[in-house]
Amino acid sequence: MKISCNVIRDILPLYVEDMASQDTRDLVEEHIASCENCKKRLEEMRTFEEPPVDTDIAPLRNIQNTLRRKKLQTIILSVMVTLVFAVVTMAYLTTPEYIPYNENAVSIIEKDDGTVLLNFSEEVSGFNVNQSPAADNSGYVYDITTWETIWDQKISKNQLENTVLNPNGETVSSIYYYNTDGSENTLIYGDSITNGSVVTLPRLVLSYYVLFAIGFSLICGIGWALFRKNEIIKNGLEIIILLPISYMLAHLLIKGLHSATYLAGRDFYAILLVTIPLYFALLAGRNILKKLSVKKPKSTL
Ligand SMILES: [Zn+2]
Numbered sequence: 001m002k003i004s005c006n007v008i009r010d011i012l013p014l015y016v017e018d019m020a021s022q023d024t025r026d027l028v029e030e031h032i033a034s035c036e037n038c039k040k041r042l043e044e045m046r047t048f049e050e051p052p053v054d055t056d057i058a059p060l061r062n063i064q065n066t067l068r069r070k071k072l073q074t075i076i077l078s079v080m081v082t083l084v085f086a087v088v089t090m091a092y093l094t095t096p097e098y099i100p101y102n103e104n105a106v107s108i109i110e111k112d113d114g115t116v117l118l119n120f121s122e123e124v125s126g127f128n129v130n131q132s133p134a135a136d137n138s139g140y141v142y143d144i145t146t147w148e149t150i151w152d153q154k155i156s157k158n159q160l161e162n163t164v165l166n167p168n169g170e171t172v173s174s175i176y177y178y179n180t181d182g183s184e185n186t187l188i189y190g191d192s193i194t195n196g197s198v199v200t201l202p203r204l205v206l207s208y209y210v211l212f213a214i215g216f217s218l219i220c221g222i223g224w225a226l227f228r229k230n231e232i233i234k235n236g237l238e239i240i241i242l243l244p245i246s247y248m249l250a251h252l253l254i255k256g257l258h259s260a261t262y263l264a265g266r267d268f269y270a271i272l273l274v275t276i277p278l279y280f281a282l283l284a285g286r287n288i289l290k291k292l293s294v295k296k297p298k299s300t301l
Contacts, residue, residue, distance in 0.1 A: 008038050016045045073284040080281035084274055088253045091270040096147035098180040105146050108189045116172045120160040125152035139171025141193055143178045143200050180262050207259035210251055213244035242282045250274035
């Protein structure tokens with residue numbers, strides 16, 4: 001029986017895939033030897049369906065890489081979330097609870113050599129001193145306040161040591177104790193610098209940083225909307241915009257909705273310490289979400 005080209009073409013895929021029996025192989029080869037059309041068809045199939053060995057395992061390797069990357073990202077995500085949680089908890093435990101002025105909180109010890117010592121009571125966990133030159137050039141005016149923290153009350157009780165207010169021998173004109181509730185400062189040493197009342201105000205620098213972060217993310221957001229067809233710019237902006245977003249979230253976690261602070265440095269570092277792991281957590285989260293949303297349409301096709 002003469003085998004038609006159609007029959008040969010039906011079994012060519014098996015032949016190419018090396019899944020045909022020896023009898024079928026002989027049959028195909030016999031036909032090919034005398035049929036130019038089928039020979040050509042076979043060559044086409046071979047060049048098309050037999051990619052080089054290297055790319056043949058590439059999909060497998062890709063899957064392996066994807067799995068490994070996904071695992072790594074999940075690890076990064078959990079480590080970073082843990083870090084964020086740890087820093088926020090630590091910041092909460094060490095948040096200053098300002099102590100309103102009372103005579104026991106801090107007392108002033110004047111020494112013969114002109115140094116002035118601050119002596120704190122047991123309840124005090126920390127203190128802050130602002131130094132500014134007196135208006136009449138008689139020396140310096142000091143504003144101090146004290147606070148306690150949950151950490152020191154509940155976990156580690158460490159007694160503050162006496163602190164020298166003027167280590168370089170500056171003249172201490174007056175010392176005020178400032179309250180953080182907006183009430184006026186209390187003169188605790190020296191002469192009053194003014195006839196009226198003095199109030200030490202919190203710093204607002206953190207709100208400028210938040211405004212900057214909002215502005216920066218708005219610009220990124222607009223850029224994203226304009227260039228969302230360009231995959232590279234879109235991805236780049238998504239990676240960049242997570243930075244100000246992390247900062248704003250970190251601010252919320254550390255300061256809540258407030259931004260006024262008597263300890264700008266401490267609050268800013270705490271916010272930065274949360275921003276960094278939060279950023280990497282969001283990046284990892286974004287990548288994981290992105291993979292999921294890419295896979296879904298494929299599986300429904
Ligand atoms: Zn043929």
